[in-house]
Amino acid sequence: MTGPLLTLAAKELRERLRNRWVLAVALVFTVFSLLISYFGAAQQGVVGPRSLALTVSSLVSLVIYLVPMIALLLGFDAIVGERERGSLELLLAHPLSGAELLLGKYLGLAAALTLSTLSGFALVGALLMQQFGVEALWHYGGFVLSSTGLGLAFLSLALLLSVLTRERTRASGLAIVLWFVFVLVFDLALLGTLVASGGALAGDAVAWLLLANPADVFRILNLFSLEQAEGLFGLGALMPPAFASPLWMGLALLGWIVAPLAAALWRFKPS
Template sequence: MSFLPDIEGRQVMALAAKEFRDRMRNRWVLAVALVFAVFSLVISYFGAAAQGQLGPRSIEFVIASLVSLVIYLIPLIALLLGFDAIVGERERGSLDLLLALPITRLELLLGKYLGLAAALTLSTLAGFALVAGLLWRQFGWAGLYQYLGFMLSSVLLGLAFLSLALLLSVLARERSKASGLAIALWFGFVLVFDLLILGLLVASGGEWGGQALAYVLLLNPTDVFRILNVFSLDQVRSLYGLASIVPPALANPWLMGGAMLAWIAAPLALASWRFKP
């Protein structure tokens, strides 16, 4: 007896290809790539203007400047991309038609996710590729692997919020409710979560929780992304001032990478369980 779900790979890939083609056809990938390219180039080139310098100061400071851009934009884009993946089909009346085909609900969910993930990944990498070229021209290959790691972690952050978006799309019965939940989720993770932790620290004079409070950051994928990039670079770590707050154990990139993968897998698993008939 097998405990693994019976998944037909060809069905999943066919659904993913259709979803990806739809995003390419409506120019979604191009639009997002242009947004990332413009913002990342402006931030990279003018980020050191306050110090009287134009152009990238260093690869580390470019990453430090782009971390905030990624945290604000990528989760929002991923949520807006995937919030209506299932509930939108339900409202249009096409969900029953899709499920009448020889595919399972899990195959439909995975196909939707993979197609949207491919579109999001392509747009993210294409948007940041111009900055990679700028850094390579100025600094050569030395240290460029750090920027490539930043790009990879940005993709993982987007995939985590895309998983959350599909979970919301499965849970919601109306598209309007799904969109409202997506915006609320963005506010909660990107803005409110860190403010609450900061408020607790200030209210307790820094005595509440100690370093154990830092592990609460694992409950927020944006904080996992921030730690993953901050602790990989010495200059960035000192710039953000997290060295005295986050314990060295969390500086392990494999641990943070595993936490990010968990944020991708867990919402998808919950969505699959909730999507059962």
């Protein structure tokens, strides 16, 4: 099984490298992350990263908006696009099962997304190491790793959309809706419900509901990894103590990667 799967994954990665998709996304990450890291405090009359916690918390906001959008745009037509072009049957004419096709597509796209993310944040990592020492790379490395995980989670969701839809235009529309729901609407709706209930829905209930959004899992994971950011955002009063564990939040993010991909494998019908 691994032979055809890896061959297809390598083909997907080569295509993204050939059309300079990886380079373009890496440049976007580099430019925005440098601007936020170096000029984020310019309004206070200072330039350059003044605090590791504040720099990472600012980059968290960038990642939550940018990475899910890039992942959804990358993967929404992975299957439905092949189906519309009539090349899906051609691919399956090779000694390739449906599961191998889907996993090969995912692995290739995931490799491209991971490569662009790591490349895009590398320069900021060097800047932070120069400013705060090698120890800063421990926290920053965790942030970059979780950013990659967030991208893979939304890539899994994009692949699921691509499997469930029969038209590329519908898949693209649903991908945009998904981005709006998880990145913009979810927290507003939760806050509105909390206010409307007069605080009846509070404490652990709200905290557990946040696990239903991979973007919030990513946010909690990174803000709890730095005590300064935890105090800055006042999350300590809202989150259960178990949420302070990077292990549990990392497992929650892993669940968001595995579950949609497993659902896509279950629902994928090549014909």
